[in-house]
Amino acid sequence: MSDRDDKARVATIFDVARLAGVSHQTVSRVLNDLPNVRPATRARVEQAIKQLRYVPSPAARALVTRRTRTLGLIVTGAPDYGPSSTALHFNEAARDARYSVITASMLETDAPSLRSAAELLVRQNVEAIVLIAAQRAALDALDGVELGVPIIAVASEDRGGMHRVWLDQYGGARLAVEHLIGLGHREIRHVSGPSAAMDAAERIRGWSAALGEHGLPAREPLAGDWSPGSGYVHGRALARDLEATAVFVANDQMALGVMHALAEAGRSVPHDVSVVGFDDIPEAAYFAPPLTTVRQDFDALGRDAMAGVLAVLGDDDRLMPTPTLPELVVRASTGAPIHDRVAVGS
Structure with a gap:
């Protein structure tokens, strides 16, 4: 290691101050972009910092402001x-x-x-x-x-x-449900997140409010735990619910489980059941079919x-x-409902 490298390695705020011919408080003012430093003085300090290859520590920045950044x-x-x-x-x-x-x-x-x-x-x-x-x-x-x-x-x-x-979870849920209502769905189920989760509660509230404003029933939500596995469990129950034509799922991972269970039971998405998720995870566009979801920034x-x-x-x-407010991203997992359903076993 050269002498210059060793000097740069051990340079302190006091070394910078000596080289620039100023106090260490002035150096700290320059480091923190504070006012009341003359342009010529600032230039000398910045040149000294560059010459010494000085890397300021949080403590050095805090000398004047008493802030640690x-x-x-x-x-x-x-x-x-x-x-x-x-x-x-x-x-x-x-x-x-x-x-x-x-x-x-x-x-x-x-x-x-x-x-x-x-x-x-x-x-x-x-x-x-x-x-x-x-x-x-x-x-x-x-x-x-x-x-x-x-x-x-x-x-x-x-x-x-x-x-x-925060992001408007309530408003995002309303976007999802209004989309399904606009397609003609009247029996829209909800797979929610866990009861202790604040986002889950806000999405339930948005789903219920949108249905209520249109005079549609809000059946008891199916409580999941954000995982694909819990979505799959509830998807099996939804596959037997022949009145439901759509489901709003509180996140995309659970929506994946729901769609897998529906497909396993012979229920087509969106031909039989439309599915909307929430979050727009990177994989959502590559589900089969690609998932309509609510994108959070x-x-x-x-x-x-x-x-x-x-x-x-x-x-x-x-x-x-x-x-x-999150953004609705419409993909192939939602469509208009088929109203002429034949009950199983009839």
Whole structure:
């Protein structure tokens, strides 16, 4: 290793300050893009940083602002497509904003574990915590807990003590059901997610409301667990329900199980039963037939979470993102119903 390489490796904010002929506080102001630094001074500091190949640490950035530019992220529940995608895009948005992220992923959402994780993040001097909450128990666990830093929840339900960003699950479910009603379906079943899941509750609410507005019956939902296996179990029951001409399924993985069970029972999609899913996972376009579904923009949700962080840290709630309405994607799994059905055994 050359002398120059060794110098670059050990360069500190004080080395930069000496080379540029300024104080280390001025260097920190430049690193944090703060005002009140003359252009010529800023240029000298930036040249010194480049010459020394200095890589600023979070502690160096915080010398003036007392900010660490570090965020905490807690992701609860199973590593499903939606939460995982949201976390990924939040991390990208944080990096673009020059923040680092410390992540705690938790399969269980018991209150002691969640509070312990949040307190550990606070001890690592995070400026805010983003909570991606699949189940309402995660919100309940941190609701009213004084951590000393703001919490921004990515959640379908509201808690007064937290800031929130979300996708409109209720509105997305209505889009799915209105599509089926528009095709002429009058007996529309629902395979829901688990009862503890906030997204599942909002999708039930949207399905029921859309049916009610058209004077159509809302039969008891069939509760699944987001997995293809639970969809398959309920699909076998739906295959025997000859009144049902359509089913709205609360996620695409369960829709895959439903469609497999219907095909196994000799029921054609969409000839006998139309199927709509939710999420638009990458595989949905390649189901047999390709799945009509409700597309959620998890990229936007992750960016909204970061925008929410910046709004809260800037003490300006007017900048909090508004909820995004998902998009209906129509494919081959839905069509008009066949009204002249012959009962089995007649």
